[in-house]
Amino acid sequence: xxxxxxxxxxxxxxxxxxxxxxxxxxxxxxxxxxxxxxxxxxxxxxxxxxxxxxxxxxxxxxxxxxxxxxxxxxxxxxxxxxxxxxxxxxxxxxxxxxxx
Amino acid sequence: xxxxxxxxxxxxxxxxxxxxxxxxxxxxxxxxxxxxxxxxxxxxxxxxxxxxxxxxxxxxxxxxxxxxxxxxxxxxxxxxxxxxxxxxxxxxxxxxxxxxxxxxxxxxxxxxxxxxxxxxxxxxxxxxxxxxxxxxxxxxxxxxxxxxxxxxxxxxxxxxxxxxxxxxxxxxxxxxxxxxxxxxxxxxxxxxxxxxxxxxxxxxxxxxxxxxxxxxxxxxxxxxxxxxxxxxxxxxxxxxxxxxxxxxxxxxxxxxxxxxxxxxxxxxxxxxxxxxxxxxxxxxxxxxxxxxxxxxxxxxxxxxxxxxxxxxxxxxxxxxxxxxxxxxxxxxxxxxxxxxxxxxxxxxxxxxxxxxxxxxxxxxxxxxxxxxxxxxxxxxxxxxxxxxxxxxxxxxxxxxxxxxxxxxxxxxxxxxxxxxxxxxxxxxxxx
Ligand SMILES: Cc1cc2nc3c(=O)[nH]c(=O)nc-3n(C[C@H](O)[C@H](O)[C@H](O)COP(=O)(O)OP(=O)(O)OC[C@H]3O[C@@H](n4cnc5c(N)ncnc54)[C@H](O)[C@@H]3O)c2cc1C
Ligand code: SF4
Ligand code: SF4
Numbered sequence: 001x002x003x004x005x006x007x008x009x010x011x012x013x014x015x016x017x018x019x020x021x022x023x024x025x026x027x028x029x030x031x032x033x034x035x036x037x038x039x040x041x042x043x044x045x046x047x048x049x050x051x052x053x054x055x056x057x058x059x060x061x062x063x064x065x066x067x068x069x070x071x072x073x074x075x076x077x078x079x080x081x082x083x084x085x086x087x088x089x090x091x092x093x094x095x096x097x098x099x100x
Numbered sequence: 101x102x103x104x105x106x107x108x109x110x111x112x113x114x115x116x117x118x119x120x121x122x123x124x125x126x127x128x129x130x131x132x133x134x135x136x137x138x139x140x141x142x143x144x145x146x147x148x149x150x151x152x153x154x155x156x157x158x159x160x161x162x163x164x165x166x167x168x169x170x171x172x173x174x175x176x177x178x179x180x181x182x183x184x185x186x187x188x189x190x191x192x193x194x195x196x197x198x199x200x201x202x203x204x205x206x207x208x209x210x211x212x213x214x215x216x217x218x219x220x221x222x223x224x225x226x227x228x229x230x231x232x233x234x235x236x237x238x239x240x241x242x243x244x245x246x247x248x249x250x251x252x253x254x255x256x257x258x259x260x261x262x263x264x265x266x267x268x269x270x271x272x273x274x275x276x277x278x279x280x281x282x283x284x285x286x287x288x289x290x291x292x293x294x295x296x297x298x299x300x301x302x303x304x305x306x307x308x309x310x311x312x313x314x315x316x317x318x319x320x321x322x323x324x325x326x327x328x329x330x331x332x333x334x335x336x337x338x339x340x341x342x343x344x345x346x347x348x349x350x351x352x353x354x355x356x357x358x359x360x361x362x363x364x365x366x367x368x369x370x371x372x373x374x375x376x377x378x379x380x381x382x383x384x385x386x387x388x389x390x391x392x393x394x395x396x397x398x399x400x401x402x403x404x405x406x407x408x409x410x411x412x413x414x415x416x417x418x419x420x421x422x423x424x425x426x427x428x429x430x431x432x433x434x435x436x437x438x439x440x441x442x443x444x445x446x447x448x449x450x451x452x453x454x455x456x457x458x459x460x461x462x463x464x465x466x467x468x469x470x471x472x473x474x475x476x477x478x479x480x481x482x483x484x485x486x487x488x489x490x491x492x493x494x495x496x497x498x499x500x501x502x503x504x505x506x507x508x509x510x511x512x513x514x515x516x517x518x519x520x521x522x523x524x525x526x527x528x529x530x531x
Contacts, residue, residue: 015378051380070380073265092228099377
């Protein structure tokens with residue numbers, strides 16, 4: 001049938017809702033220098049390639065929703081300006097995959 | 101004084117646990133440290149576990165391991181927007197215990213089971229603990245510092261089985277920064293579906309599984325693949341592409357996943373299934389050229405941390421286990437000699453390079469790069485093959501000879517020389 005979207009959980013919010021996260025109080029991800037994002041990174045690739053949509057460009061700065069991070073490491077490797085300080089969340093914190 | 105072990109293994113994935121298991125089995129005092137709430141909590145895999153490497157460690161493991169389904173059929177799809185060229189193999193023998201080939205597994209369950217087997221042999225496992233750095237003294241790794249209070253522990257040898265990002269091998273200067281072209285970013289979903297429905301749709305029975313690998317339109321022609329695997333009562337569907345192409349083409353990974361799920365050839369198989377989990381992970385695909393320094397004084401790097409994955413055949417867990425086994429052998433030899441130097445541990449490096457791991461990675465050493473630099477393979481040839489197949493199989497009154505000629509001309513339209521060059525290049529990297 002034309003246009004019948006069979007799968008219901010198509011948005012990133014719905015997908016992230018399926019994942020269990022045990023958020024630390026502190027962020028394990030830090031933008032080193034916001035002015036680099038603003039001035040030297042026209043495409044802001046972190047805002048689209050991050051599978052958890054952790055990075056959002058709002059109010060002239062990159063907001064980091066670290067609580068939804070899958071700890072994949074893509075932003076560590078893919079930020080063209082090497083502008084993200086990346087480490088693992090504290091032991092036991094962060095994403096907890098349960099089914100796969 | 102911090103406590104001292106014979107061996108510290110960082111990471112409780114297949115590489116780490118394989119090494120810990122075999123060290124403990126031979127009487128060594130082993131500490132295994134895992135940052136997740138439990139082994140598997142941070143780990144993602146499409147789900148095909150190859151039999152041999154684990155059977156060498158635990159004979160007849162399938163009798164007790166949490167496997168989902170033994171695979172009896174492997175399909176390959178070359179997708180165009182509305183069609184697929186399909187190729188596959190189904191073997192009845194693969195359904196018999198005596199000749200199982202591989203299995204689907206779910207890592208959260210499997211990794212816990214495997215780690216428990218190692219614990220039964222005496223391995224001490226601490227979860228929820230991040231190893232923050234290796235302790236180095238006079239150029240030799242002598243232990244690790246964890247994020248626990250008074251978290252220093254010592255050992256004769258430290259095994260870094262800390263996965264694709266291996267911050268620890270980087271800290272030791274064993275590898276340079278990983279390039280976006282050397283990793284595939286993969287997203288996956290677990291879709292719940294009753295066993296009977298799975299059996300019907302995939303034409304299999306209970307205790308039989310099917311895998312489908314998809315190329316071409318599954319990644320909208322970018323370098324990467326998609327997959328659909330059957331578990332007992334769920335399906336794993338995933339899609340991945342090199343991070344470099346995701347950045348370049350401005351792809352949102354989860355949108356690509358939705359695209360695959362809604363592909364007209366895929367959709368009927370997953371219709372009505374309920375999404376249960378969404379996961380993302382990197383796969384090291386730099387291959388042979390990306391292998392870092394593998395040993396140093398008091399330290400060995402294994403599994404994904406050593407970038408030991410064959411991206412073309414989606415083999416990683418088996419290479420992880422095998423490298424873990426080789427690491428254990430090297431450690432036992434070093435123990436005998438009473439010296440844990442780079443020189444003694446170098447036997448590990450030799451074994452990795454001489455075995456199927458080194459051989460296979462060498463064979464495909466230029467494949468990923470060739471595909472990345474020549475997008476025509478996925479972007480043009482797969483749709484062309486689909487058109488060719490449709491032309492060939494459509495009965496419309498044209499003679500077969502005419503059809504073959506038409507198909508031949510279609511490929512040659514791109515320019516004879518270019519097509520021949522492309523074929524030669526493809527043959528060269530795959531041969
Ligand atoms: C989507 C996807 C599909 C795949 N499909 C297949 C497939 O079908 N078949 C196949 O064979 N392979 C497949 N692979 C590859 C396979 O998953 C890996 O090759 C394999 O898991 C590597 O095992 P490992 O033990 O080296 O690393 P991992 O399994 O990644 O384990 C590393 C462990 O170390 C822990 N760790 C990391 N850093 C620290 C630290 N500092 N302190 C404490 N603990 C730490 C992590 O939490 C993790 O548990 C797939 C991979 C992905 C991402
Ligand atoms: S990719 Fe890096 S530099 Fe660009 S916006 Fe994101 S964090 Fe900033
Ligand atoms: S590690 Fe992966 S999931 Fe986490 S912020 Fe970076 S890209 Fe996003």
